[in-house]
Amino acid sequence: MTSLSGIEKFSNLEDKIYRTIEQCKSLRAEKERLEGEVEQMRREVGMLSDEKDRLEAQLERLYSERDHIRLKVEAMLEAIQVLESEVETARK
Numbered sequence: 001m002t003s004l005s006g007i008e009k010f011s012n013l014e015d016k017i018y019r020t021i022e023q024c025k026s027l028r029a030e031k032e033r034l035e036g037e038v039e040q041m042r043r044e045v046g047m048l049s050d051e052k053d054r055l056e057a058q059l060e061r062l063y064s065e066r067d068h069i070r071l072k073v074e075a076m077l078e079a080i081q082v083l084e085s086e087v088e089t090a091r092k
Contacts, residue, residue: 004012
């Protein structure tokens, strides 16, 4: 086994330090990219939540309209039944 000289040891240490620095830079860039993605996702979740609320309100309005129309149709059908019964009674 060969012994490394002081210069070789220093050179190896220097290489490790530079690799560590590059790795830190890479990790920092990745962290910033991921933070940007998280922020974008938070904005999207907020927009989707607003859209969900809007759609729920619209659905509630449509259900209310449907119930209102159902009551009107039922009232018209009852009126038709009354008329039919009066017509049948008048025929007899």
